Amino acid sequence: MNSIENIWKLFGLRYKSHPWHGVSIGENAPHVITTYIECVPTDTVKYEVDKESGYLKVDRPQKFSNVIPALYGFIPQSYCGDEVAALCNERNWRTDIVGDGDPVDICVLTERNITHGDILVQAVPIGGFRMIDGNEADDKIIAVMLQDEIYKDWKDIADCPPSIIDRLRHYFLTYKDMPGHTRKCEITHTYGREEALEVIRRSQRDYANTFGNIEKRMSSATIDMFELGKKMTDKKEKK
Numbered sequence: 001m002n003s004i005e006n007i008w009k010l011f012g013l014r015y016k017s018h019p020w021h022g023v024s025i026g027e028n029a030p031h032v033i034t035t036y037i038e039c040v041p042t043d044t045v046k047y048e049v050d051k052e053s054g055y056l057k058v059d060r061p062q063k064f065s066n067v068i069p070a071l072y073g074f075i076p077q078s079y080c081g082d083e084v085a086a087l088c089n090e091r092n093w094r095t096d097i098v099g100d101g102d103p104v105d106i107c108v109l110t111e112r113n114i115t116h117g118d119i120l121v122q123a124v125p126i127g128g129f130r131m132i133d134g135n136e137a138d139d140k141i142i143a144v145m146l147q148d149e150i151y152k153d154w155k156d157i158a159d160c161p162p163s164i165i166d167r168l169r170h171y172f173l174t175y176k177d178m179p180g181h182t183r184k185c186e187i188t189h190t191y192g193r194e195e196a197l198e199v200i201r202r203s204q205r206d207y208a209n210t211f212g213n214i215e216k217r218m219s220s221a222t223i224d225m226f227e228l229g230k231k232m233t234d235k236k237e238k239k
Helices: 003-014 082-092 164-176 193-211 215-238
Strands: 034-040 043-047 058-062 073-074 103-108 119-133 140-145 185-192
Touching: 034 043, 034 103, 058 185, 082 119, 082 193, 103 119, 119 164, 119 193, 140 164, 140 193, 164 185, 185 193
Parallel strands: 103 140
Antiparallel strands: 034 073, 034 119, 043 058, 073 103, 119 140, 119 185
16 A cells, blocks of 8 residues: 555544545445435434535425435435436436436335434445436435345345335425425336446446546645645755
8 A cells, every 4th residue: 555545544534534425335336335324214304415515414394294214315426427317318218318416316225213314324226216307317226224134135126015115206206395386306217126226337437427536636636735845845945
């Protein structure tokens, strides 16, 4: 390990990583992925990560009685961009859909009572919803928590009882509604495991195409900073 890698390892021990950019999706992605959980079923407000700071913030109070029926968050180092949008366009015979510019959303099923968000959960994708918000792709991956005692044998969306799928679908079709204003969201498909894995793969490529290799960029910036510091020191010594 070189000196720059050592520095970033030490930073990781001292400072909290940004949950979107600083947390790895996992070595076994897309089959097993790290997920960052923002909301849990007991929350009465909608939390989401502030994209600049990485801190969890209150987005809005839940205006109606419906609450998220599963752990809800996003997949780190994913991005809903051109490739995810292209798949959505292909499946819907459209050409006008674009990516929503966010990490891919995910809900994680578990029988355990997890009482708060701002946590990382290992999850196994089993399917998802092809959701369109206006003209933006807004896929919702459905997963089960890794090694969950009740749900660990669910390998595909077909293993999930229809009542759970209906509950999730209802939430996602209504959770952006506000009193006096109904937002136009639609779910065009409920897809299985293989399609979910393809969406995640595309989101990984979209992320790489949009942000590049974050660690390399940070290392390059660190080298530039050290070189600048050395030049300033040499200049002072010459005086």
